[in-house]
Amino acid sequence: MIHHPPTALPQLLLHDEEMQRALATHDFGTVFRLARTRAGISYSKLAAECDIKPERVGTLAKGQGRITTFDKIVQIADALRVPGHMVGLAPRPWESDALPAHTYDPQNGSSSVRRRTVLQAATSTGLAAALPDLQRPPTPRRISVSTVARMRRRTARLRRLDDILGGGDTYRAYLGEYQATKAALRTAAFTPESRRQLVALLAEQAQQAGWAAFDGGRSTQAASLYEESKLAAREAGDTDLLGNGLAFLAYQTADHKTAVQIAASSCATITSATPTGVRALLHERMAWACAVADQPRRAEQALEAAHAALEEQQQGEPGPDWAAWVDHTELDIMTGRVWTELRRPLRAVPLLTNALTRYDDRHARDKALYLSWLATAYLTAGEIEEAAAVTGRALDLAAGVASVRPRQRLDLVLAQLRQHQDLSTVRAVLEKAAD
Structure with a gap:
């Protein structure tokens, strides 16, 4: 050679x-x-x-x-x-604490x-190995409250990778963080408070690794990590993280009735001390579970509660980094998804269209997913050409993203579009999908 x-x-x-x-x-x-x-x-x-x-x-x-x-x-x-x-x-996204x-x-x-x-x-070759910014520092033999705070900031920086990458890319990095914290709990020395905070961080990291597993098509591993996060959150006495762990479980549970029950349990963790962003997050996950289970009234009530929570949010209000992504744009998108699932396209299309014009292309996986629901809403309304155009845009965004979810959603849309292959716009999208 x-x-x-x-x-x-x-x-x-x-x-x-x-x-x-x-x-x-x-x-x-x-x-x-x-x-x-x-x-x-x-x-x-x-x-x-x-x-x-x-x-x-x-x-x-x-x-x-x-x-x-x-x-x-x-x-x-x-x-x-x-x-x-x-x-x-x-500028590299993990070098800034600011969300895009x-x-x-x-x-x-x-x-x-x-x-x-x-x-x-x-x-x-592994995120931490390839990028010096992400190399994990040695865990000290004695962990203080300030040590846990540094570890939490690192977890927040790593979470920014999920804005751009799919779970197939990030799973190993997130799982490694979770495993390192779990090892530290076995070997390091603590004060009672630093140990409690580290257990709470373990719950947070388990949820992040579970999300990446779910996004990358590892549903079994995701469910196991969510269960681990529930145990850790309970031990740490962190009801916000417990509610989020339950909400994650509800989101991926296949049985619709069970998903609604789990989502209701997540909302039951809400107290007067729960940050508004966390309240909105738990309520919107409840709305989604109810929509998939074809319970429109409960879905609408949950959406109203989520919107009310965000309306109460004050600028600069403290809240956990893991819920910082929940804002009015995200909630409008979830509302549009709920109405799409409930076959109410006249409500869904304006919400999704307006929200997605504000949604950055950098979040390619999520935007491709959200566009798939807009395409479904157009199909429900009989607007086939619009559905095809939106599907083509979603396919472009999803190309190369290491996540199983965009293609799973788009395959459902493409199956419906195949019924309209006589339209040139539809044929073009089907050819793009095949390529």
């Missing part, structure tokens, strides 16, 4: 504006064309380095077809030695894909 030396793209070419756009959007056809025309790198050499057939490189360079598989995207970036896969990368704003920018789709690909590339 002939060994080809690495095909590093010349620095001048990497700084070329057209090349940067092509790399940011994974338009490797343009990358190959520019590498040949401006740097003199032959298609045969590019093919050998990137493990692609030479004729495929030529076809891509002519603008025919795309590279969409995540593993292949990372392989090509490595072969071309794109520095750290970080071409044009914006829910703003919509039609031009930010490519940067969303870019950031997601960078982090996914890191997860191929």
Whole structure:
């Protein structure tokens, strides 16, 4: 076998504006064309380095077809030695304690894909190993309250990865944090209060790992982690985390009647001291469980309670980081999802449409999911072309996301769209899905 030396793209070419756009959007056809025309790198050499057939490189360079598989995207970036896969990368999300704003920018789709690909590339060898920012510091032999506070801040920073990546990428990192805390509880020394706070942190980390497991298609592991989180939350006396653990269980429970019962138990943990964001979160999960169980009146009551909780929220009000994502936009989306599930498209479509214009493309997994419910609402209303257009947008966003949920939802929508294959807009979306 002939060994080809690495095909590093010349620095001048990497700084070329057209090349940067092509790399940011994974338009490797343009990358190959520019590498040949401006740097003199032959298609045969590019093919050998990137493990692609030479004729495929030529076809891509002519603008025919795309590279969409995540593993292949990372392989090509490595072969071309794109520095750290970080071409044009914006400030890294885990370096800030601030949550990304829910703003919509039609031009930010490519940067969303870019950031997601960078982090996914890191997860191929483990997030903590690939990114120094995420390396876990040694656990001290004696853990104080201030030590737990530092660990909690680290957990909050790691949680930001879920804004961009799917559970298939983050599960190992979140599970590792949970296991490290569990080990510390066995081996370190504490005061009674620092131990209580560390047990509460364990409950929080179990929920985060459980969510990533569920999102990545590991439902059994997710349920086990949620049960662990309930035990830890009870031991720590943290009713907010106990309620959230129950809400997570309700969300993934297949039996609709049981899910409603679990969600009701989560809402029963609410007291006058429960932060408004947590109250809204538990009530909206209750609304969803009731909608899936076809209990419209109870669903509407839960939504009213969730909206009332957010209306009471004061600016700067303290609350747990794990509930900080719940805001008016998220609640409007959940309300639209509930009305979609209850087959009330006239209520669902305006809510989802307006909320999703405020929803950042960086949250690709979630936005693809939410668009799938908008597509369903359009289908229920008989607006087939609109449903097809929204589905196409969702497919674009979901491409490469390591989460089973967008495709599961979109498969249901596509099955309904196949009944309308006589429409050209529908055929185009079905072809995109097949590709």
